[in-house]
Amino acid sequence: MTTTGHPAPTGNTAATTPALLRTAAELDALPRPAGAERAVVMTMGALHDGHATLIRTAREAAGPDGQVVVTVFVNPLQFGEAADLDRYPRTLDADLETAAAAGADAVFAPGLDEVYPGGEPQVRITAGPMGERLEGASRPGHFDGMLTVVAKLLHLTRPDEAFYGQKDAQQLALIRRMVRDLNFGVRITGVPTVRDPDGLALSSRNRFLSPQERHTALALPRALFAAQDRLAAQQALHERAMATAPGGDRAAGLNKLGEARAAADAQAVALARPNGAPAAVRATARAILEEAAARDRHPLVLDYLALVDPADFTEIPDDRESGDAILAVAARVGETRLIDNIPLTFGALT
Numbered sequence: 591m592t593t594t595g596h597p598a599p600t601g602n603t604a605a606t607t608p609a610l611l612r613t614a615a616e617l618d619a620l621p622r623p624a625g626a627e628r629a630v631v632m633t634m635g636a637l638h639d640g641h642a643t644l645i646r647t648a649r650e651a652a653g654p655d656g657q658v659v660v661t662v663f664v665n666p667l668q669f670g671e672a673a674d675l676d677r678y679p680r681t682l683d684a685d686l687e688t689a690a691a692a693g694a695d696a697v698f699a700p701g702l703d704e705v706y707p708g709g710e711p712q713v714r715i716t717a718g719p720m721g722e723r724l725e726g727a728s729r730p731g732h733f734d735g736m737l738t739v740v741a742k743l744l745h746l747t748r749p750d751e752a753f754y755g756q757k758d759a760q761q762l763a764l765i766r767r768m769v770r771d772l773n774f775g776v777r778i779t780g781v782p783t784v785r786d787p788d789g790l791a792l793s794s795r796n797r798f799l800s801p802q803e804r805h806t807a808l809a810l811p812r813a814l815f816a817a818q819d820r821l822a823a824q825q826a827l828h829e830r831a832m833a834t835a836p837g838g839d840r841a842a843g844l845n846k847l848g849e850a851r852a853a854a855d856a857q858a859v860a861l862a863r864p865n866g867a868p869a870a871v872r873a874t875a876r877a878i879l880e881e882a883a884a885r886d887r888h889p890l891v892l893d894y895l896a897l898v899d900p901a902d903f904t905e906i907p908d909d910r911e912s913g914d915a916i917l918a919v920a921a922r923v924g925e926t927r928l929i930d931n932i933p934l935t936f937g938a939l940t
């Protein structure tokens with residue numbers, strides 16, 4: 591394992607061990623790739639296949655002549671509960687192997703003093719109104735701490751492009767906003783959520799779930815995918831109804847098809863504004879989460895379920911008929927707090 595600031599070869603496509611850089615000086619000594627780009631993936635370590643996918647995406651974007659730098663730093667500034675920070679997994683040796691296999695050229699894993707040499711920073715980034723909603727409301731100060739370290743890591747690593755997971759959708763939206771509002775001059779790219787085969791979004795905190803708790807936690811993806819299916823079914827029904835009764839009454843069209851229940855559904859969704867598609871999406875997800883919350887053992891404790899505008903994380907009104915949305919959920923199972931979300935597009939119900 592390379593543990594100094596010796597220049598890492600660029601274009602680590604052969605899974606050689608990445609350079610481990612511990613200080614800003616070592617990072618500065620890392621030569622930039624000539625005529626190609628530097629891509630950065632920021633993590634808090636305990637790497638899993640979600641992180642590996644980010645690194646592989648960065649590798650692909652940077653190309654064989656480019657350079658991929660992965661940062662590993664557990665940032666105390668973004669943790670509320672001390673217990674959450676204390677028990678956060680730290681697995682640097684395994685992380686280096688995962689980063690190597692995914693194609694990283696260098697891993698920047700600084701100590702606390704290196705990132706905050708003057709102690710707790712007095713000047714910080716403020717996330718603003720978007721940072722007070724959902725995760726921000728549940729974890730006060732979290733997004734200010736997250737943006738402050740992301741700003742510092744962007745300045746330290748100076749990438750052309752940086753990659754973040756859509757699993758942390760609000761975080762990604764806030765980073766995009768900070769980069770735009772404060773002219774950081776870096777491209778921000780979102781990477782879709784990677785899931786286990788049972789649907790659970792990969793997360794470093796999943797390792798704390800007992801098998802029974804994990805079973806309960808599956809209500810999160812089930813709720814999101816059921817809501818997505820419900821929306822797709824309604825939009826398909828709408829299209830069929832319109833095809834059956836072109837230019838006419840969609841409920842009558844469905845009745846003609848002999849689909850009384852579908853007709854009622856389509857009517858409720860497409861015609862009755864207060865029970866439109868956003869309300870149906872929320873209700874579908876909520877029913878599944880409530881069932882999991884009512885379990886006798888290892889129940890799920892819902893923090894929030896929200897259908898929000900991806901631009902600012904405000905709630906989507908019930909009469910919204912088109913455009914993009916994010917259905918986001920946070921819940922605690924036992925001692926473990928989990929988040930998940932799914933992007934949705936309202937469009938067919940025009």
Ligand SMILES: Nc1ncnc2c1ncn2[C@@H]1O[C@H](COP(=O)(O)OP(=O)(O)OP(=O)(O)O)[C@@H](O)[C@H]1O
Pocket residue numbers: 632633634635640641643644753754755756757758781782783784785791792793794795796
């Ligand atoms: N399942 C996943 N799919 C895609 N990206 C992910 C996934 N999990 C984490 N990421 C992304 O990896 C980056 C680093 O995240 P982090 O180190 O906090 O991992 P994590 O698994 O989200 O941990 P945590 O337990 O804190 O939620 C972030 O950009 C995050 O969105």
Ligand SMILES: CC(C)(CO)[C@@H](O)C(=O)[O-]
Pocket residue numbers: 632633634663665668736739740758761
């Ligand atoms: C972006 C980040 C590395 C900042 O600490 C962290 O919030 C994370 O891992 O998502």
Ligand code: BAL
Pocket residue numbers: 668669758761
């Ligand atoms: N994955 C987001 C970082 C955090 O939970 O603090």
